[in-house]
Amino acid sequence: MIDPIGALSARLGERGWLSGDDAEPYLRDWLNRYGVVPMGVARPTGTAEVANVVKICREAGIAIIPQGGNTGLCGGAVAQQENAIILSLSRMTAIEPPDPDSLSILVEAGVVLASLHEALQRHGLIFPMHLGAEGSARIGGLIGTNAGGSQAFRYGLMQDLVLGLEAVTADGEIWNGLRAVQKDNAGYQLRKLFSGSEGTLGVVTRAILRLFPAPKKRATALVAVADFEAAVAFGTFLRHEAAEFMSALEFFSEFGVALVLKHLAGIAFPLETRGAVYILIELAAGSVCVPLDEILGSALEWGMEQGLVIDGALAMSEGQRAHFWRLREEQPEGQRLEGAQLKHDICVPPGKIAQYIENGAKICEFIIPGVRINPFGHLADGNIHYNLSPPEGDGFMIEKATALSNALAALATEMGGSFAAEHGLGRSKIALAELLRSPVERQLMTTLKAAFDPAGLMNPGVIVSSSRQRKTFR
Ligand SMILES: Cc1cc2nc3c(=O)[nH]c(=O)nc-3n(C[C@H](O)[C@H](O)[C@H](O)COP(=O)(O)OP(=O)(O)OC[C@H]3O[C@@H](n4cnc5c(N)ncnc54)[C@H](O)[C@@H]3O)c2cc1C
Numbered sequence: 084m085i086d087p088i089g090a091l092s093a094r095l096g097e098r099g100w101l102s103g104d105d106a107e108p109y110l111r112d113w114l115n116r117y118g119v120v121p122m123g124v125a126r127p128t129g130t131a132e133v134a135n136v137v138k139i140c141r142e143a144g145i146a147i148i149p150q151g152g153n154t155g156l157c158g159g160a161v162a163q164q165e166n167a168i169i170l171s172l173s174r175m176t177a178i179e180p181p182d183p184d185s186l187s188i189l190v191e192a193g194v195v196l197a198s199l200h201e202a203l204q205r206h207g208l209i210f211p212m213h214l215g216a217e218g219s220a221r222i223g224g225l226i227g228t229n230a231g232g233s234q235a236f237r238y239g240l241m242q243d244l245v246l247g248l249e250a251v252t253a254d255g256e257i258w259n260g261l262r263a264v265q266k267d268n269a270g271y272q273l274r275k276l277f278s279g280s281e282g283t284l285g286v287v288t289r290a291i292l293r294l295f296p297a298p299k300k301r302a303t304a305l306v307a308v309a310d311f312e313a314a315v316a317f318g319t320f321l322r323h324e325a326a327e328f329m330s331a332l333e334f335f336s337e338f339g340v341a342l343v344l345k346h347l348a349g350i351a352f353p354l355e356t357r358g359a360v361y362i363l364i365e366l367a368a369g370s371v372c373v374p375l376d377e378i379l380g381s382a383l384e385w386g387m388e389q390g391l392v393i394d395g396a397l398a399m400s401e402g403q404r405a406h407f408w409r410l411r412e413e414q415p416e417g418q419r420l421e422g423a424q425l426k427h428d429i430c431v432p433p434g435k436i437a438q439y440i441e442n443g444a445k446i447c448e449f450i451i452p453g454v455r456i457n458p459f460g461h462l463a464d465g466n467i468h469y470n471l472s473p474p475e476g477d478g479f480m481i482e483k484a485t486a487l488s489n490a491l492a493a494l495a496t497e498m499g500g501s502f503a504a505e506h507g508l509g510r511s512k513i514a515l516a517e518l519l520r521s522p523v524e525r526q527l528m529t530t531l532k533a534a535f536d537p538a539g540l541m542n543p544g545v546i547v548s549s550s551r552q553r554k555t556f557r
Contacts, residue, residue: 087143091125091168094135099126099174103357109150109169110161113216114426117158118509121148121167129191130249130257130288136170137286138255146540151224154216156426157509159281160224160544165434167543170286172223178202185292187246187263192287193194194545195511199292208294211238211330215412223287229279232503233411238295240505242278247291250277253284253536263291268506276531281507282542284535298330298367298435302375302381304383304408306395307358311389311437311458314360318462319434322363324382328375331365332358333411335459342417342472343410343518350409356394362462373464414459418470425471425488429495430504433465439498443469443491446480450487453477466504492519513548 092100101109102123111118116453122145127133140147146167150160154221161170172193179189181203188210190199202426212225214232224230226248231240238244247261260274262551277287306315314334322329337359343350364382388390398404404436418424440458447454453474460467469491473479492502495517503512517525525547532539532547539552 085139085142087139087145088122091136095127095132095555096124099128100124102180102555106169109153110156112161113154114158117163118161119163119165121162121165121169123287124169124171125496126171128174130251132401133170133175133286133288134256134257136168136254136443137253140168140526141253141538141540142430142541144179144538146304146543147282147286148472148542149223149227149286149436150191151221151227151419152219152290155224155228155281155509156428156501156506157228157276157281157511159227159507159509159542161508163544165230171287172221174289175288180196181206181208181294182263183208185263187291188294189261189263189289189291190222191213191289192226196220196222196225196355199516203294203297205329207297209297210244210292212241212244213296215415220293220409221247222290226278226287226290227281228505228507229533230463231461231466233461235461235466236332236503237327240278242275242489244293246293246382248274248277249289250285251288253538253541257288257490258285260290261291261346273326274311276305277518279507279509281509281545283532284541286541296369297368300365300373300375301330301404302379303398303407304364304379304395305353305398305410306362306364306383306386307354307356307393308360308386308391309393310359311440315437316360316364316389316463317386317391320385321330322463324385325364325366325378328366328368328378329364329463331363332463333410333459334462335361335363335414335455337361338455339417339457339459340410341412344417344431346401346417346420347413350413353403353406354396356392358393361410362509411459414457415470418457420455421472423473425479425484427467427469427471427488427502428504428506429467429469429491429502431465431467431495431498431499431500433463434468435500436462436465439467439494440469442494446490446494447471447487449481450490451479452461454487465500472473489515489518508546510513510544513544513546517548517551525551526555535550
């Protein structure tokens with residue numbers, strides 16, 4: 084048998100095969116919870132090279148961990164065994180010119196989301212995926228996790244934004260499904276299957292993405308409300324009132340604002356009055372004729388008359404708009420800088436957000452009295468990042484933290500929601516899936532995995548546990 088490491092380094096060259104200190108930046112996940120040292124990091128420059136890497140690894144029984152920007156929050160993009168390589172797409176960054184007639188663009192999987200936004204600017208087009216990690220997250224990783232972000236309720240998740248896909252299968256074959264059409268029902272929706280597959284079915288190498296005309300007009304407001312019930316009531320009104328013009332409806336709490344103001348420089352609180360909850364509202368339209376300021380202004384007036392809105396401000400400049408957004412987007416960073424944290428990615432039907440937060444708070448107080456709750460997220464689709472800091476001056480004890488996370492996940496399930504809204508399962512949520520999803524659902528996923536990857540070498544231990552995989556595959 085060939086020496087696989089020799090074959091990989093010969094095939095990929097000095098810049099394409101990293102080991103030792105050079106591999107260091109790829110080895111641990113964003114939250115520094117996962118990652119053992121693998122055999123090395125492969126950095127191919129194109130689809131054919133990816134296929135070659137997969138074939139060499141398959142022959143030698145080496146596991147493959149696809150990695151994009153490594154900003155995933157469930158530990159799925161790093162190795163959990165030594166007999167593995169990380170396959171980084173970071174050198175596959177080509178962006179073809181967009182097709183304005185078909186509103187689509189062909190990109191390689193390693194393109195960083197912010198670079199795509201920048202490339203589209205001068206064409207008057209947008210790719211409507213926005214999230215706090217957009218300066219690092221890459222297209223393949225966004226597809227891998229089926230990312231959502233702040234505009235998902237208007238434009239969909241990643242699965243809705245991928246028209247065509249190219250992937251290297253677990254056998255090292257190239258599947259070319261690069262069709263630039265929305266309507267393609269020639270059998271199972273393979274492009275959608277890869278969305279959210281977290282590197283377990285194959286390696287995404289290129290994608291044709293859906294584009295939209297850039298909005299010509301925007302209206303942005305930040306409002307303070309008294310509690311989560313008021314936030315939900317006002318959010319519901321806004322969704323009816325601003326309807327198709329609504330492009331973001333984000334919420335965060337007073338505790339989250341306090342953490343941001345405490346830990347991050349250059350941010351001032353922009354309203355006169357503090358509330359318990361804040362809503363960031365953005366409307367956008369493709370025509371300058373749409374009276375967005377009036378729509379938003381009259382909605383704010385209604386909110387004040389109803390006693391739902393305590394205070395609010397419309398952004399009067401691009402700088403002010405960016406400032407409002409920074410308050411929202413720095414929520415994870417503010418909490419990270421505060422110290423230990425427990426992150427959750429919950430989704431409930433949007434009308435039940437307040438109920439979830441209230442019931443969740445009771446569970447928190449029962450299991451870890453004094454735990455500090457920092458819920459923030461996406462009001463329009465019910466996605467709550469129900470993140471927790473330990474009681475002041477304290478840490479988290481692993482048993483209690485696990486019991487609390489399990490209870491919060493179970494609550495979301497009971498309320499008709501999900502414990503894995505937009506970050507995937509990765510390695511960190513498999514136990515929850517085994518606990519809370521039906522045996523039928525788990526077995527279907529295991530069977531699917533076995534069909535795509537019979538040797539079990541594509542990101543083993545992600546989505547499907549290694550023990551379940553062993554039982555089914557052998
Ligand atoms: C500050 C911050 C804010 C965030 N906000 C949001 C948010 O609002 N919404 C949201 O949805 N997520 C959010 N995330 C999570 C994260 O950014 C997303 O999950 C993102 O999609 C990950 O992209 P990535 O390129 O970093 O993927 P990685 O972390 O590199 O990989 C994620 C998963 O995809 C797989 N993968 C990577 N590339 C490929 C490929 N080419 N083919 C097949 N599989 C692949 C990996 O194996 C892994 O399982 C946030 C993260 C941070 C740190």
